[in-house]
Amino acid sequence: MGAITNEFMLERLQGQFGNKVKSSEEPFGMLSVTIDPSSILDILRWLNTDRILKFQFLTDICGSHYPDLKGQELCVVYHVQSMENNIRLRLKAYVPIEKPELPSVTSLYASANWMERETYDFYGTIFTGHPNLKRILNADEMDYFPLRKEFPLEDATRSDKEDKYFGR
Amino acid sequence: MDETTLKENKINQQASTTEHEEFHTQYTTLNLGPTHPATHGIFQNILTMDGEIIIDSEQTCGYIHRAFEKIAERRPFYQITTLTDRLNYCSSPINNMGWHMTVEKLIGVEIPKRAQYMRVIIMELARISDHIVCNTVIGVDTGALTGFTYLFQWREKIYDIFEHICGARLTTNIGRIGGLERDFSPEVYKRINAFLAEFPKAFTEFCTLLERNRIFFDRTAKTGPISAERALNYGFTGPNLRAAGVDYDVRVADPYSSYEDFEFQIPIGVSGDTYDRFMVRQEEMWQSLKIIRQALDNMPQGKHFADVPEFYLPPKEDVYHNMEALIWHFKIVMGESDVPKGEVYHAVEGANGELGFYLVSDGGRTPYKLHFRRPCFIFYQAYPEMIRGGMLSDAIVTLSSLNVIAGELDA
Numbered sequence: 111m112g113a114i115t116n117e118f119m120l121e122r123l124q125g126q127f128g129n130k131v132k133s134s135e136e137p138f139g140m141l142s143v144t145i146d147p148s149s150i151l152d153i154l155r156w157l158n159t160d161r162i163l164k165f166q167f168l169t170d171i172c173g174s175h176y177p178d179l180k181g182q183e184l185c186v187v188y189h190v191q192s193m194e195n196n197i198r199l200r201l202k203a204y205v206p207i208e209k210p211e212l213p214s215v216t217s218l219y220a221s222a223n224w225m226e227r228e229t230y231d232f233y234g235t236i237f238t239g240h241p242n243l244k245r246i247l248n249a250d251e252m253d254y255f256p257l258r259k260e261f262p263l264e265d266a267t268r269s270d271k272e273d274k275y276f277g278r
Numbered sequence: 279m280d281e282t283t284l285k286e287n288k289i290n291q292q293a294s295t296t297e298h299e300e301f302h303t304q305y306t307t308l309n310l311g312p313t314h315p316a317t318h319g320i321f322q323n324i325l326t327m328d329g330e331i332i333i334d335s336e337q338t339c340g341y342i343h344r345a346f347e348k349i350a351e352r353r354p355f356y357q358i359t360t361l362t363d364r365l366n367y368c369s370s371p372i373n374n375m376g377w378h379m380t381v382e383k384l385i386g387v388e389i390p391k392r393a394q395y396m397r398v399i400i401m402e403l404a405r406i407s408d409h410i411v412c413n414t415v416i417g418v419d420t421g422a423l424t425g426f427t428y429l430f431q432w433r434e435k436i437y438d439i440f441e442h443i444c445g446a447r448l449t450t451n452i453g454r455i456g457g458l459e460r461d462f463s464p465e466v467y468k469r470i471n472a473f474l475a476e477f478p479k480a481f482t483e484f485c486t487l488l489e490r491n492r493i494f495f496d497r498t499a500k501t502g503p504i505s506a507e508r509a510l511n512y513g514f515t516g517p518n519l520r521a522a523g524v525d526y527d528v529r530v531a532d533p534y535s536s537y538e539d540f541e542f543q544i545p546i547g548v549s550g551d552t553y554d555r556f557m558v559r560q561e562e563m564w565q566s567l568k569i570i571r572q573a574l575d576n577m578p579q580g581k582h583f584a585d586v587p588e589f590y591l592p593p594k595e596d597v598y599h600n601m602e603a604l605i606w607h608f609k610i611v612m613g614e615s616d617v618p619k620g621e622v623y624h625a626v627e628g629a630n631g632e633l634g635f636y637l638v639s640d641g642g643r644t645p646y647k648l649h650f651r652r653p654c655f656i657f658y659q660a661y662p663e664m665i666r667g668g669m670l671s672d673a674i675v676t677l678s679s680l681n682v683i684a685g686e687l688d689a
Contacts, residue, residue: 137621138383167510169625170634170656172649187636189623189651193510193526200623221513224659232347247340247688256348263352276614 114195116141119163126156140198147203147212150188154215157190157199165190165199168215171225173233175258176204183207184235188215205235214240232257305333308670312341316674318415319684323661323673330669335662339655343688350648354613355381356455356589358648363449365652366686369408369629370450371400371440376626379534380635381455384622387586391578393457394536399470399573400443400452401535401626402566406477407436408629409517409559409566412681416556417488419675420497425484432477439473442466456590457583467574474571485560495553502664502676503551512663513656516631518680521558522550528627539576540569552672552679559681588615613643628653630681654686 119141124131130146130153145153157165169189177183182204191198205212214237215222226237227246234255237243245252254261305326312322322338346361353361362373375397382389410433414426437447442465444452453459488494504514509522519526527544529537545561547554583590587606596603609615619641625634631653638647657680665673 138623140623142621168513169632170636170649170651172636172647174638174647187649189634189636193524193531196531198623200621219513220508220511221656221659224655225513228655245340247343249340256345261348263348276612 114197127153140200142200144202147205150203151213151215154218158218164192164194167191167193168219168221171222171229173229173235175233177259181206184210184233186212186229186235210235211238213238216240317677332665332668332670332673335665339687342684346689347648350645352644354643360451363451364685365650366628366683367448368411368683369404371404371452372626372628373633374450374452375401376633376635378453378455380622380624380637383624384620384637384639385617387456387584389457389584390580392580393582395573395577396458396462396582397535399570402569403436403439405566405629406563407433409563413556413559415678416675419678420494425487429484432480435473439466439469442469454590456586461582498553498556498675499551501552501672503549504660504664505550509550512660515653517558517562518555518657521547521554523548528625528632534626540572542569552675555679617641630654650689652686652689654682658682658687
């Protein structure tokens, strides 16, 4: 069997899920698909059991925050790979910051447990159906989500790095 | 503490729902860690014990969390290398190279073959030093201190080589975006050749000491096993996955830095137990030596850096006498080099699994988002399942054989 191309993957995914697949791009050769957040579990389950694609390995889950995208501020990025076909795929699900909920994939992958906890810990995304969604790396009593963009890292009074000094 | 109460409730529940009640079985809660000498790092495991059998365990991590992903959002690209040093600090060069390659992928730079081969040599030396730590410590935890003290001399010699390449030993900050900071000096070649000539003798002695040792075998075989299916489900990568019988290695599946030029084998195990993990690492060290020899023999001529003046620092003497070099120097040091927008995932085969970098750039001076896929963080989740029903002393050996590094776990 020849190598599976990104076009083939995208076609197959769209054929199965139709409008749940919102957009796609191919940065640096990796197919990156934006999907409907509520369907992430269904899509990953289908990818796992599909007899051709065989995406049976969850590589990574992480979050990202885009304050300018109103109504879809938080993004959860899933990297899956098919060891048999030697291909990788990136799935992105955007959720609003007021109600950042999407289904947990822990029922499918045991590895998702801590990855989702980490994403929750830093971005506050709620994974419904997660068995133990609590903070993992930060202190339990913390009351904010530190990787969101509204928390600057450095001292706000510091002025030596202002853009005007660099002609920006 | 809340957790302790939770734990007690759990134990009470368990006790009341089983027939143990009539025998008045009492479970003991034991804190293994966070700073126990046997855990080799800051790990806490709250164990529920029935005598010496582990009934259940709960892990805590984050003790040395240093918010690298947040810090990275304020740092220019070249300054992030020092953060990667502190992930898996037993093999910092692999992390450094992984990061350089991620940025090179983003800015679209192909580095010269010579630099790629030099990187391979450095990365394989780092892999050997990492595996020396892991395997000798398995020996220590089973009561064989000799191998540890003996092989650690060789780890020192690897660090001496790193020192001659870049000036640092443990947290190396080795290499630059676009190549390496300098070519290998004759002294480096001399030391690598000496290492290649002498290390196999010492290593063979270490192999004879443990590989067929009855006591060691009894302590490690069938200890902390995991099936291939569970290992994949738990996101295992690296030697731990290969010990369970899956021949996945990023160096072969998705070759980077010219790994496709080298002839080497991927050792795999069968049962995924501590002994298999130990043996896979042993064999990987032999394979790494083989790769280093090939890289030295076929070292291409050419430069050790690519032509990327906006990222690769000019030679210091030029900076003082050449206007253009001074401008580049200033721009690089101040982190003012332009970076294209983009989204990259790049993975390298770290010493304990697939180390991935997910980088989102919005064209600014710093990454918009950087996520490290840390292999330890992902496979350490399986630890309770692997030690359940075993003895406490086996749990210690299993932990060392997984090669969980606190710095990488907590990032």
